[in-house]
Amino acid sequence: xxxxxxxxxxxxxxxxxxxxxxxxxxxxxxxxxxxxxxxxxxxxxxxxxxxxxxxxxxxxxxxxxxxxxxxxxxxxxxxxxxxxxxxxxxxxxxxxxxxxxxxxxxxxxxxxxxxxxxxxxxxxxxxxxxxxxxxxxxxxxxxxxxxxxxxxxxxxxxxxxxxxxxxxxxxxxxxxxxxxxxxxxxxxxxxxxxxxxxxxxxxxxxxxxxxxxxxxxxxxxxxxxxxxxxxxxxxxxxxxxxxxxxxxxxxxxxxxxxxxxxxxxxxxxxxxxxxxxxxxxxxxxxxxxxxxxxxxxxxxxxxxxxxxxxxxxxxxxxxxxxxxxxxxxxxxxxxxxxxxxxxxxxxxxxxxxxxxxxxxxxxxxxxxxxxxxxxxxxxxxxxxxxxxxxxxxxxxxxxxxxxxxxxxxxxxxxxxxxxxxxxxxxxxxxxxxxxxxxxxxxxxxxxxxxxxxxxxxxxxxxxxxxxxxxxxxxxxxxxxxxxxxxxxxxxxxxxxxxxxxxxxxxxxxxxxxxxxxxxxxxxxxxxxxxxxxxxxxxxxxxxxxxxxxxxxxxxxxxxxxxxxxxxxxxxxxxxxxxxxxx
Amino acid sequence: xxxxxxxxxxxxxxxxxxxxxxxxxxxxxxxxxxxxxxxxxxxxxxxxxxxxxxxxxxxxxxxxxxxxxxxxxxxxxxxxxxxxxxxxxxxxxxxxxxxxxxxxxxxxxxxxxxxxxxxxxxxxxxxxxxxxxxxxxxxxxxxxxxxxxxxxxxxxxxxxxxxxxxxxxxxxxxxxxxxxxxxxxxxxxxxxxxxxxxxxxx
Numbered sequence: 029x030x031x032x033x034x035x036x037x038x039x040x041x042x043x044x045x046x047x048x049x050x051x052x053x054x055x056x057x058x059x060x061x062x063x064x065x066x067x068x069x070x071x072x073x074x075x076x077x078x079x080x081x082x083x084x085x086x087x088x089x090x091x092x093x094x095x096x097x098x099x100x101x102x103x104x105x106x107x108x109x110x111x112x113x114x115x116x117x118x119x120x121x122x123x124x125x126x127x128x129x130x131x132x133x134x135x136x137x138x139x140x141x142x143x144x145x146x147x148x149x150x151x152x153x154x155x156x157x158x159x160x161x162x163x164x165x166x167x168x169x170x171x172x173x174x175x176x177x178x179x180x181x182x183x184x185x186x187x188x189x190x191x192x193x194x195x196x197x198x199x200x201x202x203x204x205x206x207x208x209x210x211x212x213x214x215x216x217x218x219x220x221x222x223x224x225x226x227x228x229x230x231x232x233x234x235x236x237x238x239x240x241x242x243x244x245x246x247x248x249x250x251x252x253x254x255x256x257x258x259x260x261x262x263x264x265x266x267x268x269x270x271x272x273x274x275x276x277x278x279x280x281x282x283x284x285x286x287x288x289x290x291x292x293x294x295x296x297x298x299x300x301x302x303x304x305x306x307x308x309x310x311x312x313x314x315x316x317x318x319x320x321x322x323x324x325x326x327x328x329x330x331x332x333x334x335x336x337x338x339x340x341x342x343x344x345x346x347x348x349x350x351x352x353x354x355x356x357x358x359x360x361x362x363x364x365x366x367x368x369x370x371x372x373x374x375x376x377x378x379x380x381x382x383x384x385x386x387x388x389x390x391x392x393x394x395x396x397x398x399x400x401x402x403x404x405x406x407x408x409x410x411x412x413x414x415x416x417x418x419x420x421x422x423x424x425x426x427x428x429x430x431x432x433x434x435x436x437x438x439x440x441x442x443x444x445x446x447x448x449x450x451x452x453x454x455x456x457x458x459x460x461x462x463x464x465x466x467x468x469x470x471x472x473x474x475x476x477x478x479x480x481x482x483x484x485x486x487x488x489x490x491x492x493x494x495x496x497x498x499x500x501x502x503x504x505x506x507x508x509x510x511x512x513x514x515x516x517x518x519x520x521x522x523x524x525x526x527x528x529x530x531x532x533x534x535x536x537x538x539x540x541x542x543x544x545x546x547x548x549x550x551x552x553x554x555x556x557x558x559x560x561x562x563x564x565x566x567x568x569x570x571x572x573x574x575x576x577x578x579x580x581x582x583x584x585x586x587x588x589x590x591x592x593x594x595x596x597x598x599x600x601x602x603x604x605x606x607x608x609x610x
Numbered sequence: 611x612x613x614x615x616x617x618x619x620x621x622x623x624x625x626x627x628x629x630x631x632x633x634x635x636x637x638x639x640x641x642x643x644x645x646x647x648x649x650x651x652x653x654x655x656x657x658x659x660x661x662x663x664x665x666x667x668x669x670x671x672x673x674x675x676x677x678x679x680x681x682x683x684x685x686x687x688x689x690x691x692x693x694x695x696x697x698x699x700x701x702x703x704x705x706x707x708x709x710x711x712x713x714x715x716x717x718x719x720x721x722x723x724x725x726x727x728x729x730x731x732x733x734x735x736x737x738x739x740x741x742x743x744x745x746x747x748x749x750x751x752x753x754x755x756x757x758x759x760x761x762x763x764x765x766x767x768x769x770x771x772x773x774x775x776x777x778x779x780x781x782x783x784x785x786x787x788x789x790x791x792x793x794x795x796x797x798x799x800x801x802x803x804x805x806x807x808x809x810x811x812x
Binding site: 048049050051052053054055056057058060061064088089091092095096099100101102104105108109112118119160161164168347348349351352353354355356358359376377380381383384385387388389391392393399441442443445446492495496 | 749
């Protein structure tokens with residue numbers, strides 16, 4: 029009996045962990061306790077296990093070293109930095125300004141408000157990264173306008189909830205930071221990997237609204253001209269856009285010599301800054317060459333774009349680490365809030381309190397997870413999970429299917445932090461065995477976890493929207509008409525098309541890893557290069573020169589059988605034909 | 611019991627004071643980190659001491675706030691089962707959890723971290739990074755965090771028993787994740803509407 033238990037420690041620990049967590053005692057300490065209790069049992073059972081259990085008391089003494097690993101982890105600093113930045117921006121009123129202005133810009137076209145919501149959702153996602161903030165702002169500002177002008181209720185609520193969840197997948201999302209850390213990859217790579225799927229997902233949302241606008245136009249009507257209080261004047265906006273693009277291109281050409289491939293981002297920065305300062309001058313110096321709409325759009329849109337550049341731009345072109353990017357973004361957010369007169373002491377204090385609270389519980393879930401993993405790995409639990417997951421029929425696809433199903437179901441009940449800290453580390457070994465790129469896996473998990481924000485009844489985006497949408501009939505402020513409240517069922521049904529889009533996106537990322545693998549860019553990964561030097565192998569006397577090609581140095585000095593003529597060509601095949609195995 | 615409750619109030623006060631004070635270390639960490647990035651790019655200056663300082667500060671913030679977070683009942687739970695229980699059952703879950711889950715872990719960690727810190731202090735060990743900081747303060751932060759948690763765990767046990775026996779009012783009623791979110795939503799919504807009202811007047 030004891031031997032039976034000793035051989036099945038891993039499944040027993042896992043099952044009891046589920047039980048421990050479900051009781052409802054704080055996750056961090058339940059995890060730690062589970063690890064500790066089974067550590068003691070494991071040490072006692074170790075003699076009966078034929079060496080399967082490798083726990084002993086000195087191993088427990090490594091816990092301080094593990095805690096040290098957590099506290100000295102610089103990547104995790106990005107968590108408080110981006111959280112703080114998001115909260116400050118949330119309080120700066122940026123979301124409200126964007127929704128007002130972009131809504132007016134797109135309002136007069138069919139489906140325009142829905143497009144505006146999606147685009148603003150994406151902008152907010154790339155800056156604040158907080159689902160709650162986006163959904164609340166949209167639910168309060170855009171939803172009443174959409175209902176006033178006869179938008180279909182389900183379409184309106186669905187668009188808002190879904191656009192809010194973009195914050196989870198578009199960098200600088202916390203999910204991606206935590207996933208990158210747990211998968212042992214760089215956050216910058218995870219951001220690059222998630223960028224295209226995030227943008228494509230936004231495109232799919234836009235495409236869906238476009239289809240609705242074409243085939244069911246009554247669901248997403250255009251706004252009447254009187255709803256545009258800023259007046260018309262798209263022409264001058266287009267002119268400014270053209271000037272901006274021209275300037276950016278010019279600056280790009282000018283900067284290309286000194287900055288190389290990064291010149292496009294820098295060129296765009298130059299163009300943007302010029303346009304922004306012209307719009308400011310136009311308004312405050314009374315030049316008034318631009319229409320009010322154009323002024324407003326430029327002035328509202330550019331600060332968040334600048335912030336996105338400050339954070340993501342510097343990370344992508346390698347000027348800053350994600351941690352530094354987060355810190356600079358946080359400083360930028362404070363400056364932005366200050367310039368809007370919304371950076372006051374209570375705002376700063378409450379943002380810091382919320383950030384500290386989140387940090388404390390997240391870091392302690394991680395500490396608990398380290399105690400748990402010490403025991404779980406000590407009973408070879410990771411081997412058990414690995415065998416379980418690599419034993420799934422269907423290789424890579426079977427593995428990804430099972431992992432996605434597990435995470436999808438878990439996402440209904442538990443927070444992504446727990447999934448990331450407990451489950452994700454266990455996926456590394458089986459994924460690598462199957463030749464799955466960990467960034468690819470991370471992005472798939474990211475999109476999957478994003479979906480969990482949309483699925484009734486626990487999806488948080490739906491919940492946030494429910495709490496700000498009118499429950500009872502109300503009188504519209506502008507038209508004075510009586511409007512019905514939004515039913516919870518309408519919100520749930522509205523989410524369905526977007527859940528389908530999400531699932532389609534997960535499948536797309538699984539089948540088209542190229543959109544993630546772009547993160548590797550031109551950087552050559554030595555582990556995935558096949559070195560083809562057929563001529564050399566036949567010519568080389570013995571094994572001495574075989575090692576040389578991997579060093580990449582033209583091996584001129586060695587007494588080669590073929591002389592110096594072959595050697596200089598060695599670096600050619602290595603760098604020129606990097607065969608990247610996804 | 612009253613004497614013990616008086617002691618718990620003392621523990622609560624100390625941990626609350628520290629928990630509220632450390633929030634400023636986050637701001638400091640933000641500024642230090644942004645400063646590091648700028649000085650490296652603009653003046654080509656980089657110092658390992660400053661790089662290490664940012665996580666010393668963050669470490670002090672989350673370790674220092676952990677006990678207060680426990681006191682405020684804000685460590686995250688999976689509340690599918692818990693939320694549907696009566697408050698009395700929840701008290702028992704908490705009490706047993708404090709005694710059997712929390713206390714052994716934090717006591718053990720304090721006990722293990724003590725020699726770990728003392729050894730670094732005696733040897734005056736310095737970070738392996740060139741020009742890095744001295745190591746023991748960061749270890750002391752870990753140790754202090756777990757000692758604070760140990761005291762807070764004891765205080766929570768005493769308070770829980772008093773609450774169950776009806777001698778103390780429930781200091782931190784359980785708030786489910788959804789209720790917590792709702793609270794935040796209301797705060798934000800009030801802010802947005804206040805802003806809209808202010809603009810309407812203009």
